[in-house]
Amino acid sequence: MTKRQQPKGRWIRVERRYAIYFRDGFKCGFCRKTLHEDKPHDIVLDHLHPLSKEGGNDSANLLTSCRPCNGRKKDILFEEYVGIADYQRITKQVQKDMTEFLKLGKLYTLKKFSLEECLRLVDLL
Ligand SMILES: [Zn+2]
Numbered sequence: 506m507t508k509r510q511q512p513k514g515r516w517i518r519v520e521r522r523y524a525i526y527f528r529d530g531f532k533c534g535f536c537r538k539t540l541h542e543d544k545p546h547d548i549v550l551d552h553l554h555p556l557s558k559e560g561g562n563d564s565a566n567l568l569t570s571c572r573p574c575n576g577r578k579k580d581i582l583f584e585e586y587v588g589i590a591d592y593q594r595i596t597k598q599v600q601k602d603m604t605e606f607l608k609l610g611k612l613y614t615l616k617k618f619s620l621e622e623c624l625r626l627v628d629l630l
Pocket residue numbers: 533534535536537538570571572573574575
């Protein structure tokens with residue numbers, strides 16, 4: 506099966522996963538907890554619109570989340586889960602241009618830059 510024919514799944518390439526973590530400043534988008542010292546297993550990408558409700562794997566539908574928040578939100582649409590202030594903040598955050606974050610995600614994955622170096626660069630974006 507070629508990539509193009511793959512059904513809509515949960516698999517997101519590691520560079521893009523990190524690009525989204527960097528875009529979100531390595532913080533949980535819901536409770537704002539800093540996650541860069543957490544184990545990779547404890548950081549997840551939340552589907553703002555769940556896959557079960559026609560959401561996809563595009564960057565604008567994915568938000569960095571801690572595991573407890575992701576577990577609480579479950580299959581709820583994010584606009585039904587958060588208040589208006591968080592709705593506005595998150596909507597703006599996920600619509601950021603991904604070009605520079607994808608470069609960083611790649612450099613981090615290739616181990617060219619450390620996590621600390623990447624986070625320092627994120628502050629400049
Ligand atoms: Zn959280």
